[in-house]
Amino acid sequence: MAVTMADITKLRNLTSAGLMDCKKALAETDGDIEKAVEILRKKGQAVAAKREDRTAAEGCVLSKNEGDFAAIVALNCETDFVAKNAGFVALTKQILDAAVAAKVKSLDELKALVIDGRTVADLVTEESGKTGEKSEISAYEFIEAPGTTSYNHLGNKLATIAGFNYADVDYQVGRDIAMQVASMNPVAIDQDSVPQSVKDSEYNVAVEKTKQEQVKKAVEAAQKKAGINPNLVDSADHIESNIAKGWLTREEADKAVEIAEKVGAEKAANLPAQMIENIAKGRLNKFFKENCLVEQEFVKDGDLTIGQYLEKSQAGLKVVEFKRVNLNAD
Numbered sequence: 001m002a003v004t005m006a007d008i009t010k011l012r013n014l015t016s017a018g019l020m021d022c023k024k025a026l027a028e029t030d031g032d033i034e035k036a037v038e039i040l041r042k043k044g045q046a047v048a049a050k051r052e053d054r055t056a057a058e059g060c061v062l063s064k065n066e067g068d069f070a071a072i073v074a075l076n077c078e079t080d081f082v083a084k085n086a087g088f089v090a091l092t093k094q095i096l097d098a099a100v101a102a103k104v105k106s107l108d109e110l111k112a113l114v115i116d117g118r119t120v121a122d123l124v125t126e127e128s129g130k131t132g133e134k135s136e137i138s139a140y141e142f143i144e145a146p147g148t149t150s151y152n153h154l155g156n157k158l159a160t161i162a163g164f165n166y167a168d169v170d171y172q173v174g175r176d177i178a179m180q181v182a183s184m185n186p187v188a189i190d191q192d193s194v195p196q197s198v199k200d201s202e203y204n205v206a207v208e209k210t211k212q213e214q215v216k217k218a219v220e221a222a223q224k225k226a227g228i229n230p231n232l233v234d235s236a237d238h239i240e241s242n243i244a245k246g247w248l249t250r251e252e253a254d255k256a257v258e259i260a261e262k263v264g265a266e267k268a269a270n271l272p273a274q275m276i277e278n279i280a281k282g283r284l285n286k287f288f289k290e291n292c293l294v295e296q297e298f299v300k301d302g303d304l305t306i307g308q309y310l311e312k313s314q315a316g317l318k319v320v321e322f323k324r325v326n327l328n329a330d
Contacts, residue, residue: 003027015040016087016130041122044129051078051134058083059138060092061325063150063159064100070148070161071099072325073110074139075124082131089156091127095120099140107140141323149174153182162322166314173313179299180306181322185330186293189319190307194292199284206283210276211268218267219260228256293319 003026011022011033017040025043029035059076060083075092077083094115104110111121118126120137127135145163149171152159160181162174180186188194220230232242233256242248289295294307301309310317 003031007031007033011036011040015126017043040129041126044126046129047132048125048128048134051128054078054134056134056136056138057327059327060089060156061139061152061159061327062089062092062096062156063152063161063325064096065148065150065161066100068146068148068167069100069103069142069144070150070163071096071104071142072139072150072159072161072323073099073137074159074325074327075127076134076136076138076327077127077131078133082133083156085131088127088131091123092156095123095137099142103142103144104140105142107137110137110140138327139325141325143321143323145320147174149178151175151178151182157328158182158324158326160322160324163320165316165318165320169317170313173310173317176298176300176309177293177306177319177322180296181293181324183299184293184296185324185326186296186322187291188293189322190292190294191288194288202287203280203284206280206287207276210279210283211271214271214276215264215267219263222259222263223256226255226259228252228259230256233257233260293322 003023007026008019008022011017011026012019014033014037015022017025021040021043022036025036025039026033028039056076056078058078058080059074061072061074063070063072065071073092073096075088075095077088082088095110095113098104098113098115098120099110102113104113111119111124113120115123124135124137141161143161143163145165146167147164147169148161149164149169150159150161160178162177162181164174164177187198223230223233231238232248233239233253239248239253239256243250243253294305294310296306298304298306298309304312306319310319
């Protein structure tokens with residue numbers, strides 16, 4: 001039978017597929033709308049499989065909270081053009097709404113969730129057929145707490161959620177905390193919730209950095225005493241370049257290298273352990289202030305930490321959990 005424009009339009013409204021794809025599917029099924037829909041779905045699966053090796057680095061990230069539950073969904077694609085498409089954003093929101101309504105607690109559970117008779121996994125696969133790009137859910141995060149909040153940054157690339165120990169959290173306070181998480185990217189709520197492995201790593205880095213600085217200071221002091229500018233001999237490349245420019249003689253360069261080796265070795269072997277430990281602990285404390293949410297300066301009021309802001313807003317108010325998803329590099 002002949003394919004009518006009305007049938008093509010109906011099929012396109014049902015699937016959002018291209019006009020020619022709809023026309024071909026209807027021709028193949030002799031105008032059977034249901035069979036044509038299935039063909040287009042299969043086509044979506046074929047596109048998804050063909051693009052399995054492609055990188056889906058763009059996408060849409062949205063968050064939402066209702067009562068004691070909050071979630072973030074990141075639906076990825078290959079290009080920013082598709083990520084900004086109204087249909088792609090609408091699908092992300094549809095998946096997120098369903099996840100929050102069902103209080104989904106894992107990515108696998110989310111993919112298996114049924115929306116209008118189709119699983120989320122199928123909807124994502126079909127989206128590949130519509131856009132011609134690889135589509136995938138790259139992240140799903142959720143929080144359950146007495147009180148929750150959410151924040152979506154402009155552009156739909158970054159979203160955050162946070163949970164509180166009280167249910168009656170003021171809207172603006174909740175939003176401020178979610179925005180703080182988005183802006184300052186804390187690694188933990190407080191010092192106690194920083195993994196020990198992270199603490200150990202940061203402390204070891206601080207120790208090594210402190211040792212290197214102490215050795216460098218001793219070497220530079222000795223080079224200056226010998227009449228050599230340390231800035232001219234801080235690397236092999238600089239030494240050769242500065243000799244070529246006439247800023248440094250070969251004899252001065254050799255002397256500088258000799259001093260660096262001798263004084264550096266002597267200083268490294270005789271570093272005061274207590275001083276190194278004290279400086280390293282100071283650096284670790286700075287890490288906590290910059291990376292623990294309650295110790296961070298409140299971005300809207302530098303006179304307050306987030307912990308102080310919470311207490312000032314509501315006595316005993318605490319953040320119990322937060323999640324952050326960002327498609328861009330921090």
